[in-house]
Amino acid sequence: MLKALKKMFGKGEGEQPASAPVTGSSAPTPDKAGETRARKPKADKPARESKPRETAATAETQPSSEPPKADKPHHERLHKPSVSTWKLEDFAVEPQEGKTRFHDFALAPELMHALHDLGFPYCTPIQAGVLGFTLKGRDAIGRAQTGTGKTAAFLISIITQLLQTPPPKERYMGEPRALVIAPTRELVVQIAKDAAALTKYTGLNVMSFVGGMDFDKQLRQLEARHCDILVATPGRLLDFNQRGEVHLDMVEVMVLDEADRMLDMGFIPQVRQIIRQTPPKGERQTLLFSATFTEDVMNLAKQWTTDPAIVEIESENVASDTVEQHVYAVAGSDKYKLLYNLITQNDWTRVMVFANRKDEVRRIEERLVRDGVSAAQMSGDVPQHKRIKTLEGFRAGHIRVLVATDVAGRGIHIEGISHVINFTLPEVPDDYVHRIGRTGRAGASGTSISFAGEDDAFALPPIEALLGRKINCEYPPVELLKSVPRKH
Secondary structure (H helix, E strand, C coil), rough: CCCHHHHHHCCCCCCCCCCCCCCCCCCCEEEECCCCCCCCCCCCCCCCCCCCCCCCCHHHHHCCCCCCCCCCCCCCCCCCCCCCCCCHHHCCCCCCCCEEEEEHHCHHHHHCCCCHCCCCCCHHHHHHHHHHHCCCCCCCEEECCCCCHHHHHHHHHHHHHHCCCCCCCCCCCCCCCCEEEECCHHHHHHHHEEEHCCCCCCCCCCCECCCCCHHHHHHHHHCCCCEEEEEEHHHHHHHHCCCCCCCCCCCCEECCHHHHHHHHHCCCCHHHHHHHCCCCHHHHHHEEEEEEHHHHHHHHHHHHCCCCCEEEEEEHHHHCCEEEEEEEEHHHHHHHHHHHHHHHHHCCEEEEECCHHHHHHHHHHHHHHCCCCEEEECCCCHHHHHHHHHHHHHHHCCCCCECCHHHCCCCCCCCCCEEEEECCCCCCCHHEEEEEEEHHHHHHHHHEEEEEHHHHHHHHHHHHHHHHHCCCCCCHHHHHHHCCCCCC
């Protein structure tokens, strides 16, 4: 499969498309074959007429040609915090056979300091594979599930690029140098949180734009300081772009995360509009990540990347041995009783339940709450502020059961989820791997239980084919099918 993909992108046919060195300078960078490659310099851009550039020289002396909508304060770039008390020697990591250290890459001390704080001594397979190419300026396509460390892989590439290349002297406040597009609000929030942790000592500014949140509040953070790394959902980013608040012509690195999910959700037309606002693909570095390499995903990658490196992490690595998997054969009418009794009889305190439709999620959550179980729902119908509050409550242990659709469940990274229950089996096998990956994280053990009824048992064979093994199907014990006691 890997050979076919490489052939699709013209590898081995004597073609050597231009690619970009991560330094962003005009000096060529040697690649692993000893050849030199450099991105084309940007062409001069026409001056904007919508609003003046915010610079130290012009902010005080240039009168506005039109009445401002609101005062836009200019702040100088944040100074890098002092790291004099920390030395790289404080982050000692012994070489291990078969493992790649972050020390094995030429990363900035500020970034290494953050990795030390986070306790990340060794790269995950996707990180080791991707960074070997992207830190040399190559575009890359990565196939990896959520939870494999791909977020840190592309953030480290972005941060390295921005630290090695000085920012332009003239620059709009709303002109990001790196752009990450993700399909769901939860995933955007998580990526931005990870980016903030990794840029802790760099002075780089991270911002996130998502729908369902106060537009003016998001606008105020954009007006207060320069944006270095912008993480956004497609719709909200277009809102800012079309209003002239965000300009994408200085994007040096662009990341498309969960491209397959964006296809499923119908976001590709919006993504196309966004990409047209960025520099040509020969003048930016583009990284694309997807859980699956479908024909549609690869066609998009071919349009948007230049000579990309292809890195694949097999699904078997994600469906970890730390997750114990069970399937209960149960009638549809008995599914709720089984769910209620599993949670209450075993006294589980942090459970995630997946269903395929928003109306199913709502009904399950309402019945659990009515029957005295602390529960909350995560679906596209829930307002964003409430979804964030729900996640925090679940993380803190105030909410016992979180019921979610696959779309809403994307990007949820909460430690300590002991059980994942598939109330309905997913129609897409990869979603099963994603679901059970919510438990058994960071080496901890976890359990997944799937309910196979007359309406969804057909989905089990494709899941087993993806996993490469059978999952034992059993009938639930009689005590787990007892009637739910009525609450007075």
